[in-house]
Amino acid sequence: NVLIQVNDTQIELSLNLLENLSAYDYSQLLQEHLNLKTALGENGVVLTEENEGESHSIQTWSQVLEFMVSFGKKGMYIQRYKGLGEMNPEQLWETTLDPTIRTLKKVKVEDIVESDGIFTILMGDQVEPRRNFIVENALRVKNLDV
Known part of the structure; x- marks a missing residue:
């Protein structure tokens, strides 16, 4: 494990985390740090939100994180659905059907046999192949929305 100390705060990172960061991701993370x-x-800083005019005194890393998360969530409303059938017509229009904001992409299936195999594993009735697929590929995940 790696121990990082900032003033009175100590952060311990596991080597697994560091191994899973690609060189590009790590260099970007280091630069942001x-x-x-x-x-x-x-002495810390005072951050002022331009539109709101609110000032926030920031002196610790945890306050930076707290501010960034709360600032990023302003004006957001997140609602999750299993499928389009759960939405009412207005929500469908706003999120999917409105031609002024939707994006249509053409998807080409290069290898139909491989695609069918993956769909069978992930969507099939057998649990064990799906579990094995998740275990084998878990460390390759870049963006996961749970």
Whole structure:
């Protein structure tokens, strides 16, 4: 494990986490860390939201994270559905059918046999092949929406 200390705060990262970060991801993470460290300085900073006019005094890394998460969620409303059939007509129009905001993409199936095999594993009645697929590919996941 790797121990990172910032002022009085210690963060322990497992080597598994570091192994799973690609070189590009890690260099980007390191650069963002250095940018934040420079901006935060020893006395902290005051962040002001342009549209709201609210000021926030930030002095610790946890306050930076707290601010970024709350700022990023402003004005957002997240609702999850299993399928389009669960939406009412207005929601379907806003999210899927409105031609001014929708994006249509053409998907080409290059290898129909491989695609069918993956669909059978992931959507089939057999649990064990699906479980094996998830275990074998878990470390390759880049973006996961649970």
